Amino acid sequence: MDLRALKTFEACVRLGHFQKAAEELRFAPSTVTLHIQRLEADLGVSLFIRDGKRVIVSEAGRWLRHEASALLNSIRTMRRTVSDIAAGDGGxxxxxxxxxxxxxxxxxxxxxxxxxxxxxxxxxxxxxxxxxxxxxxxxxxxxxxxxxxxxxxxxxxxxLMEDKLGVMMRADHPLANQPDITASDLARQTVLVKEPTCIYRELWDRALSQTDNSAISYHEVGSIFVIQQMVKQTCSVGVVPIYSGLEMEGSVVIRPFTNLNPVVxxxxxxxxxxxxxxxxxxxxxxxxxxx
CATH class of the missing domain: 3.40.190.10 (Periplasmic binding protein-like II)
Structure with missing residues (x-):
């Protein structure tokens, strides 16, 4: 079915006149007539009843108008959606x-x-x-x-960027007064680290294996934000990536390592x-x- 003919038919019914449809669609009146004739031939029915100079929509035409309007609206929506997707405004x-x-x-x-x-x-x-x-x-x-x-x-x-590991602690922790931390400083601390499958834990394990402090004991915690809250409430320290947003003014700080360079x-x-x-x-x- 020719969508142009269907669009012409819908305009003729909606406007109630072939001439007005031709003006809206910017077609010659003969083109509108041709579209309607082709559509009627394709469907094998009369969509309009000619009564002298009047043109009346047939029963089949009234039904088709309803379906054509829904179809044309769907096509317009489809075109807009595809255009939005192509422009990055949809999808x-x-x-x-x-x-x-x-x-x-x-x-x-x-x-x-x-x-x-x-x-x-x-x-x-x-x-x-x-x-x-x-x-x-x-x-x-x-x-x-x-x-x-x-x-x-x-x-x-x-x-994109490089993440470095540091030590998270309470602002009143004894190590907080040091500008940076050594691995040996953690030997006497309760250390919180991420789980073994975390990239930051892998990074920490690799860095620690290069020192003489591989025997540092630690507890595994699956969330950096849980580590943050645990550090805030206790005297434990956490091994976390250095993000200023993870610090809490007046309560939690992060200090870098001085003898390690754990970077990912x-x-x-x-x-x-x-x-x-x-x-x-x-x-x-x-x-x-x-x-």
Whole structure:
């Protein structure tokens, strides 16, 4: 069925006159007549009853007008949606990031993206670095913010920043007066660290293995924010990435290490830029501006 003829038919019925339909559609009157004749021939029915100079819509025409209006509205919506997706103002973005970069660095960028592109269906998850890379590879995520993925995953990686580990403690803790901390300073402390699958825990274990303090004892806690609250309430210390946003004025501070250099590179990981939607690319570009 010719959509142009259907559009012409809908205009004729809605405006009640072939001439008015021709003016609205900017067609010659003969073109309007031709469209109606072709549509009637295609359907095998008369859509209008000619009564002298009057043209009356037939029963079949009245039914078709209702269906044609719904179809044409659907097509207009479809065109707008496709156009929005192509421009990055529509579609869906599904990505994940590790903590604390998700809350400390990305939250503002994502909030601004949602404000400027409200039609985009955005899903942001928080997870572990290895899991994020594997899900990007599997196609479950458009992209991720994590550490360098395993080479076997064959993913693209664009560095964003470097995270360094430090020691979180109460502001009144004896070590808080030191500008930086050595690994040996932790030998007599209750140390809180992330779980073994966390990139920051892996980073800490690698750094500690290069010193004579590998016997430091610690407790495993699965959340940096839980570590923060535990440190605030007790005399324990936590090994966490250095983010000023994790400090709490007057109660919790973070001090760097002096004899260790535990650094991990974080960046954007994705499979293939050509397969990404425009909205995903725009959000990735906004995130890149962080550094």
């Amino acid at each position: 869906a973005v599904h990505f994940a990031a590790i903590e604390p970069i998700a809350s400390q660095r990305l939250a503002t960028v994502v909030a601004d993206f949602c404000r400027t592109r409200p039609k985009v269906q955005l899903t942001m998850e928080v997870g572990g670095s290895n899991s994020i890379a594997e899900r990007v590879r599997a196609g479950e995520l458009d992209f991720g913010i994590c550490s360098v993925p395993a080479a076997a995953l064959m993913l693209e990686f664009e560095p 590179t974080l960046g954007i990981v994705y499979r293939d830029k050509d397969s990404l939607g425009k909205a995903s690319i725009l959000l990735m570009d906004a995130i890149k501006e962080l550094h």
